[in-house]
Amino acid sequence: MANFTKKAIEASFIKLLTERPISQITVKDIVTDCGINRNTFYYYFEDIPKLIETIVEEDAAAIIQTYPTFDDFGDCLEAVLDTALSKKQAVLHIYHSANRDIYEMYLWKVCDYAIEVYLSTVLRGHKIKENDLDIMKKYLSSLGFGIVSNWLRNDMSDDIRTVLTRLMDIKKGMLREMIHRCEET
Amino acid sequence: MANFTKKAIEASFIKLLTERPISQITVKDIVTDCGINRNTFYYYFEDIPKLIETIVEEDAAAIIQTYPTFDDFGDCLEAVLDTALSKKQAVLHIYHSANRDIYEMYLWKVCDYAIEVYLSTVLRGHKIKENDLDIMKKYLSSLGFGIVSNWLRNDMSDDIRTVLTRLMDIKKGMLREMIHRCEET
DNA sequence: ACCCAATGCCTGAAAATTAGGCATTGGGTG
DNA sequence: CACCCAATGCCTAATTTTCAGGCATTGGGT
Numbered sequence: 001m002a003n004f005t006k007k008a009i010e011a012s013f014i015k016l017l018t019e020r021p022i023s024q025i026t027v028k029d030i031v032t033d034c035g036i037n038r039n040t041f042y043y044y045f046e047d048i049p050k051l052i053e054t055i056v057e058e059d060a061a062a063i064i065q066t067y068p069t070f071d072d073f074g075d076c077l078e079a080v081l082d083t084a085l086s087k088k089q090a091v092l093h094i095y096h097s098a099n100r101d102i103y104e105m106y107l108w109k110v111c112d113y114a115i116e117v118y119l120s121t122v123l124r125g126h127k128i129k130e131n132d133l134d135i136m137k138k139y140l141s142s143l144g145f146g147i148v149s150n151w152l153r154n155d156m157s158d159d160i161r162t163v164l165t166r167l168m169d170i171k172k173g174m175l176r177e178m179i180h181r182c183e184e185t
Numbered sequence: 186m187a188n189f190t191k192k193a194i195e196a197s198f199i200k201l202l203t204e205r206p207i208s209q210i211t212v213k214d215i216v217t218d219c220g221i222n223r224n225t226f227y228y229y230f231e232d233i234p235k236l237i238e239t240i241v242e243e244d245a246a247a248i249i250q251t252y253p254t255f256d257d258f259g260d261c262l263e264a265v266l267d268t269a270l271s272k273k274q275a276v277l278h279i280y281h282s283a284n285r286d287i288y289e290m291y292l293w294k295v296c297d298y299a300i301e302v303y304l305s306t307v308l309r310g311h312k313i314k315e316n317d318l319d320i321m322k323k324y325l326s327s328l329g330f331g332i333v334s335n336w337l338r339n340d341m342s343d344d345i346r347t348v349l350t351r352l353m354d355i356k357k358g359m360l361r362e363m364i365h366r367c368e369e370t
Numbered sequence: 371a372c373c374c375a376a377t378g379c380c381t382g383a384a385a386a387t388t389a390g391g392c393a394t395t396g397g398g399t400g
Numbered sequence: 401c402a403c404c405c406a407a408t409g410c411c412t413a414a415t416t417t418t419c420a421g422g423c424a425t426t427g428g429g430t
Contacts (some may be wrong), residue, residue: 002220004189005386035187037388042409177410186387191416211376222419326390 006044008034010055013048017090022048022097056106059083064113074168076114077144079162080107081151088156095152099116104149111144112137120173132182136175143171189227193219197239198233202275207282235253239285244268249298258355261299262329264334265292266345267359273341280337289334296329297322308361317367321360328356 011032022026027048031038063079072074075105077174084091094103115137128136151160197218201210212233218221230236248264267316268362269276279288300322313321332352 002190002193003386004193005187027408027409039389039406039410040387042385047409068278146237210414212378214377223377224379225418225419228417232378 003044005034005036005040008036010042010058011053013051014087014090015056017093018087019089021093023098032112049099049102052102053105056103057095057109060106060110061068063110067114067117070114072168073114073118073140073144074164075145075172076110076118077164078161080110081164084148084152085156092152092155103118103152104145105149107145108141111141111179112152114144126179126183128179128182132178133137136178136182138173139178140171143167188229190221190225192217193221194226194229195236195243196237199240199244199272199275202278203272206278207284234284234287237279237287238290241279241288242294245291245295245298248295252299252302255299257353258299258356259328259349260324261303262349263346264333265295265329265333268350269333269337271340272287275306277340278336288337289330290332292333296326299329300325301317311364313364313367317363321363322369324359324363325356328331328352 009030012030013025016033018027019052025048027038031041038108045054063076066079067076070079089104094100118142119133119136123133138165145159147164151158194215198210201214201218208336210233212223212226216226230239248261249269251264253262255264276288279285304318304321304325308318332345332349335345336348
């Protein structure tokens with residue numbers, strides 16, 4: 001089954017979220033907007049935070065699913081940015097609410113996965129100590145998380161593409177050096 | 186209830202119809218595209234022609250519902266053209282198929298209704314004989330139907346906006362004269 | 371002339387949606 | 401401060417929608 005109703009609830013919520021902050025959106029508003037019974041909301045979602053969680057987890061799943069086709073970790077970050085931009089105001093309202101932690105959970109999840117895949121490619125053939133590998137992962141995922149967080153903090157006003165391109169260049173250099181150091185140890 | 190599944194079936198059909206003609210689209214294709222059971226299609230629609238009929242009738246209802254806000258009969262025709270353009274290839278595939286009659290039924294329906302409303306405004310205060318009123322209605326609805334038919338026949342390649350503007354000017358002159366003649370009789 | 375996919379329909383089971391009601395909560399108003 | 405009312409989260413039972421599986425018929429293509 002395709003769960004059109006569930007998708008409609010999510011869409012209505014995002015729609016309302018582009019109009020006003022979460023604090024001014026009730027369950028009744030959502031079900032009224034998509035023309036269903038209030039109970040149907042609770043059939044699919046425990047409450048509004050869970051609804052947010054579902055939405056970002058579906059976004060994460062969509063990005064992760066297409067990640068194997070990405071060439072670089074930066075491409076994955078771009079997918080995150082595109083997803084955020086496609087519902088800009090809604091994302092900002094989530095980020096600037098008591099539910100920021102939900103969005104950050106999503107960010108970490110995508111970044112962690114992307115790095116896992118990316119490093120497994122880049123480090124193919126190199127033998128790195130477990131400890132050093134962990135540090136690399138932490139470095140890269142923190143970089144990704146930080147970039148997006150900073151962008152959100154400024155209400156997505158940065159020229160994020162340019163920033164991203166330069167940061168990815170820096171990242172490549174850093175990584176090359178890290179691999180070099182770790183291997184000679 | 187909002188019948189999201191029904192809407193999804195219609196959307197999938199329109200989508201497939203932009204890719205290939207009706208003769209190459211099966212019920213199975215449709216239900217596969219929107220990820221539902223084949224029986225669910227038959228729950229909502231008798232067959233594909235009925236599906237087409239439902240879609241155009243919903244389009245007609247949407248146009249008719251907003252028509253009271255239109256200023257002129259030409260505005261209503263514009264709504265028809267916009268609706269057609271929003272799914273151009275699909276409409277052409279319907280028009281150039283054995284189901285052209287369904288689309289024409291929709292056209293007549295919208296034109297007839299628009300004229301009814303339009304004339305009731307324009308002729309307010311004039312007293313016109315029943316017979317002459319019928320002729321005016323036939324004249325105007327034929328004009329509308331003919332314009333759109335001609336446009337479809339040419340695969341929507343005409344600069345229809347310009348044509349429409351000039352035709353509506355001519356129409357206004359004709360109508361003024363008709364009213365004048367009918368009243369002096 | 372044959373075949374096979376598509377059609378239209380049927381049944382019964384499962385899932386989703388609804389109506390209506392209940393106790394609790396918390397923010398805003400008098 | 402007390403009050404109120406809208407919103408919440410939950411419940412039950414009825415209804416509607418969707419599904420799985422099967423069956424006879426049809427019609428276009430090989």
